[in-house]
Amino acid sequence: MLAPERQSRILKELQLHEAVRVTDIAATLNVSEMTIRRDIETLDQQGLVRKVHGGAMGLVRLSALEPGFSLNVDRELQAKTSIARxxxxxxxxxxxxALTGGTTTYQLAVHLSAAMETLHNLTVVTNSLKVAELLYRHQGDSQCHVIVTGGERTPSEALVGPITLMALRTLNTDxxxxxxxxxxxxxxLTSPNLLEAETNAAFIESTSRLVVLADSTKFQVRALATIAAVSAVDTIITDDGTSVAMRELFASLVPNFTAAAPATPNALAPTTGKSL
Known part of the structure; x- marks a missing residue:
């Protein structure tokens, strides 16, 4: 198991419990306690957990914490790839x-850029700098039109604020x-960034159909600001790591719910976020 997968598992456990013990996580993942201590040290340095004697604790203000794009781009990569496909x-x-900011929507952009030869005449509205640059570089002869909203940059490489809102209020997407x-x-749907929550709400107002891309770590997590109620969502696409209970709950709340099967190693699209 790779370090990002182990660290993601630690964060998942801290969503359910106030603290985790090194011995318990090491036994569950069948790795050494020293390996888990190094993972906790990494997460502590990144500001995602608080290292304590014998384990780690979640952060009290986790709902207001906004990890940057580079920190998240490789987390849950297989799940994000399955969702994007x-x-x-x-x-x-x-x-x-419309593609909003974030690393899961970025993986969709990676797949979309590889399919440009068959998906002609698309118009993509985005507030993600990473998505915009990737699609622009791969548009070729596909006649894909990339519209960037403008606005103030966030740690997740998204553009937000009054300028973004004005642009979205004049647009309509399928x-x-x-x-x-x-x-x-x-x-x-929630976000730790108040302006990003407001911007995403405007994206919802301007579209005919909202598709939420959420890996299994995102369920029953409450960040600082609510974007929209679940009733605003037409489709949820998640990965097969989502528990049966979560699948049944959310499938009863939205018209369409899909738990994507794992992508095979050959189907994993390259994640080029760090080179942009």
Whole structure:
């Protein structure tokens, strides 16, 4: 198991419990206690957990913490790749799409850039600098039009604020693909960034169909600001790591719910976020 996968597992446990013990995590993952201590040290340095004697504790203000793009781009990569592959199947030539900021929507952009030869005449509206640059570099002869909203840059490489809102209020899209920091049955889609929450709400207002891309770590997580209720969502695409209970709960709340099968190693798309 790779370090990002182990660290993601530690963060998952801290979503469920106030603290975790090194011995318990090491036994569960079948690795040495020293390996888990190094993982906790890394997460502590990144500001994601608090290292304590014998283990780690979650942060009290985790709901207001906004990890940067480079920190998240490789986390849960196989899950994000599976989700992106499933989401790509919803896109048809000639559509007007919206892609919000985030690393899961970025993986969709990676897959979309590889499919440009068959998906002609797309218009993509995005507030993600990473998505915009990737699609622009790969558009070739596909006649893909990339519209960047403008605005103030966030740690997740997204553009937010009044300028972004003004742009979105004049646009209409067929599909909006949106990632989320958290997806809670009661509080809906949430973000730790107030301006990003406001911006994503504007994306929802301007689209005919909202598709939420959320890996299994995002369920029943509440960040600081609510973007929209679950009732605003048409489709949720997640990975097969989502528990049966979460699948049943959210499948009962939205018209369409898909748990994407794992991508084979050959199907894993390259993640080029760090080179942009």
């Amino acid at each position: 499933e989401a790509l199947a919803l896109i048809r030539p000639g559509m007007a799409l 599909l909006c693909f949106m990632g989320a920091h958290g997806l809670d049955a009661q509080r809906g």
